[in-house]
Amino acid sequence: MTDKSRKLKVAIVGGGLVGALTACYFAKRGHEVRVYEYRADIRVEDSRGQSIDLALSTRGREALREVGLEDLLVNRHGIPMRGRMIHERDGTLREIIYDSVKKNCIYSVSRKYLNEVLLNAAETYPGLELHFNEKLVDVDLDRGKMKLLNTRTKVTSNVEADLIVGADGAYSTVRKSMIKRPLFDFSQTYIEHGYIEIYIPPSRDNDFAMSDGNLHIWPRGEFMMIALPNEDRSFTGNLFAPFETLRALDTPENLLNFYEDQFPDVLPLIGREKLVKDFFSSEPKTLISIKCKPYHVGKTALIIGDAAHAMVPFYAQGMNAGFEDVIILDKLMELYDSDLSKVLPAFSETRCQNAHAICDLAMYNYVEMRDLVRKKSFILRKYFDTV
Ligand code: FAD
Numbered sequence: 001m002t003d004k005s006r007k008l009k010v011a012i013v014g015g016g017l018v019g020a021l022t023a024c025y026f027a028k029r030g031h032e033v034r035v036y037e038y039r040a041d042i043r044v045e046d047s048r049g050q051s052i053d054l055a056l057s058t059r060g061r062e063a064l065r066e067v068g069l070e071d072l073l074v075n076r077h078g079i080p081m082r083g084r085m086i087h088e089r090d091g092t093l094r095e096i097i098y099d100s101v102k103k104n105c106i107y108s109v110s111r112k113y114l115n116e117v118l119l120n121a122a123e124t125y126p127g128l129e130l131h132f133n134e135k136l137v138d139v140d141l142d143r144g145k146m147k148l149l150n151t152r153t154k155v156t157s158n159v160e161a162d163l164i165v166g167a168d169g170a171y172s173t174v175r176k177s178m179i180k181r182p183l184f185d186f187s188q189t190y191i192e193h194g195y196i197e198i199y200i201p202p203s204r205d206n207d208f209a210m211s212d213g214n215l216h217i218w219p220r221g222e223f224m225m226i227a228l229p230n231e232d233r234s235f236t237g238n239l240f241a242p243f244e245t246l247r248a249l250d251t252p253e254n255l256l257n258f259y260e261d262q263f264p265d266v267l268p269l270i271g272r273e274k275l276v277k278d279f280f281s282s283e284p285k286t287l288i289s290i291k292c293k294p295y296h297v298g299k300t301a302l303i304i305g306d307a308a309h310a311m312v313p314f315y316a317q318g319m320n321a322g323f324e325d326v327i328i329l330d331k332l333m334e335l336y337d338s339d340l341s342k343v344l345p346a347f348s349e350t351r352c353q354n355a356h357a358i359c360d361l362a363m364y365n366y367v368e369m370r371d372l373v374r375k376k377s378f379i380l381r382k383y384f385d386t387v
Contacts, residue, residue, distance in 0.1 A: 007032055007127075008338065011146060011161035013136045013174055014038070017111070018305030018322035019167030020118035024067045025330045026165075027125035029338070034159070035122065036134040036148055038168075043116050052197070052236040053228045054114070055081065055215065055316040056107045063323035066330070069121060073114060078107030079229045085214035091265045095214065106215070106316070108228040136173045139164065141181075141301040163340055164301045167322075170288055172307035178297060186292040191312055191366065193223070194243050194284030200227055200235035200269050208233050209269040217369060218263050224370035225263055237266075240370065246284045252276040287312050289363060291356050294348035299340035302347060304329065309355035314369050315362035321355060 008031045012019050015037030027033045056064075056078060064070040082105045083097035098105060122128055131148075137156070138147035146159045166174025178184050203209045208229060210216055216235070218225040223241035230236060239246075249255045255276060259267045267275065290310040296302045305322030329347055336342035 006338070008162045008340070009160070010034070010163045010165060011036065011144075011159055012165045012167055013146070014166070014168035014172075014305075014307070015115075015119060015130060015132070016167065016169060016305070017115055017118065017319050018326065019165070020115060020122050021063060021067070021323060021326050022165055022167055022304060022329070023122045023128055023130075024118065024125065025326055027122065027128040028067065029330075029333060031127070031338075033122075033125070033128040034161070035128070035130045036136060036146075036159070037130070037132050038135045038151070039132065041119070041130070041132040042112060043119060052111060053108045053230060054111050054319055055228065056109045056114075057316065057320050058104070059317070060320040060323040061107075063327045066327065067121060069117060073109055073117060074107050077113060077231060078109045079212060079231065080105040080107055081215045081228070082213050083215075085211060085216045087216060087218045087263070087265055089220070089262065089264070105213075108215075108230070110231065136168065139174060139177050139301075141174070141177055141297040144300045162300070166301070166303040166307045167305050168307050170290060170306045170310035172303060174301065175292065175303050175307050178292070178301075178303065181297065184292065184294070187290070189289045189363075191287050191289070191363075192242050192244075193240050193366075194246055194286055195238045195240045196246065196279060196282065196284050198225070198227075198237040198239055198270060198275065198278055200237055200266065201271070201274070202233035203269075206233060208235070210235065218266065219370050220262055221370060223262075225266070226369070227266075237270075240287075243284060249279070252280070255279055289359050291359055293352045293356075294345070295351060296344035296348050299344055302329075302344055308351075309359055311359040311362040312366050313362070314365040315358065317358050317362060321358050325351060325355075 010026045010031050010033045012023050012035045015035045019035060023033050023035045061070055061074055064073055083095050086094040119130060123130060133151045134148045135151055136146055137149045144161045144164055146164060147156055148159060149156050166172050168174055179186050200209055212229040216227040223245055225237055225239045227235040227237035249258055256272055259275060288310055289312050295308045304325045306318060309321060311318050328351060332343045332346050
């Protein structure tokens with residue numbers, strides 16, 4: 001009898017984008033899947049997390065296709081972005097098409113909607129349970145044992161599984177446990193830039209205030225702003241700048257002067273009052289890049305998505321790379337008849353090096369987007385579907 005005929009108990013820590021998709025893939029194979037998510041169910045309570053929209057590219061689309069979600073998320077709810085639109089300080093616009101030959105584009109998709117769709121899809125599989133408000137507080141990776149704390153009732157429970165998948169994001173508790181083990185390589189880098197989200201509403205006649213077929217970039221050397229279109233015809237922008245620069249914008253007057261000087265074309269689109277309100281309503285968020293190796297422990301534990309390879313967002317591949325992890329893992333499950341003693345090492349072997357390379361590309365694009373883009377760099381754009 002091969003292991004394939006055996007129903008595995010799979011516990012997934014984290015019901016974010018990658019955790020929910022991983023759950024679908026394991027359940028599709030007939031395994032018994034439990035997802036433990038720290039937050040409340042976002043479909044019921046709106047506990048808004050990070051940035052509102054994400055750029056979905058080929059890697060991510062392929063993973064969604066396998067579970068029948070590509071059409072809904074890409075064709076019906078995704079907004080195609082055919083290229084970058086560069087906004088100069090004097091208001092001049094310059095469009096850089098991603099793929100003028102095959103006309104491939106990337107898609108702007110709402111993070112919350114994507115997560116909701118994935119959770120809904122997960123729930124349709126028999127043998128899959130979603131548990132919310134459950135925080136992993138302790139884990140024995142060799143024995144597949146976890147201790148969870150219900151954040152509402154404060155009751156702790158113990159769970160056992162054949163496989164623990166840590167899809168618990170950049171600050172992963174599962175990875176923290178791996179760090180204590182011998183021969184586990186780990187490095188993390190915070191960049192000196194933070195970001196603040198800026199909302200650009202629809203125009204007065206309820207249309208997009210700028211072209212909706214682009215990812216908009218205002219490159220300014222040491223800092224930059226970007227904006228992606230939303231389905232409701234608004235845009236979500238992010239101002240990325242050194243913390244020192246952000247700290248200096250400490251009064252409405254300083255902020256408005258900064259925008260008038262650096263981003264004069266977008267200021268009327270946002271509105272002065274709205275900009276001040278958005279800017280001062282939250283603290284700048286940090287950006288981290290994480291590399292580690294291996295991604296597994298024996299045949300009982302694995303990390304995936306940001307838990308394994310969080311990256312700075314400038315290559316727009318964090319989620320896409322996490323979705324690609326899921327496809328690769330699924331292919332290995334097929335190849336090795338769900339024999340975890342072979343699947344997990346093979347996953348680390350194939351995935352670590354490539355994920356490290358994507359982290360490096362993301363860091364490179366950090367400079368490219370805010371600076372080189374102004375100097376008409378063609379080095380990487382020719383080869384990759386970068387943002
Ligand atoms: P997360 O989305 O972080 O999900 C982890 C989940 O685990 C969370 O729900 C969390 O509550 C839960 N959790 C954490 N700890 C515990 C615990 N102890 N117990 C139980 N549950 C726990 N990527 C792209 O591909 N395209 C983009 O355009 C893009 N834009 C981005 C813009 C910004 C500003 C940022 C910051 C990131 C961007 N990314 C983008 C990256 C993308 O957001 C991440 O790669 C993606 O969210 C990773 O998904 P994940 O499921 O691995 O982790």
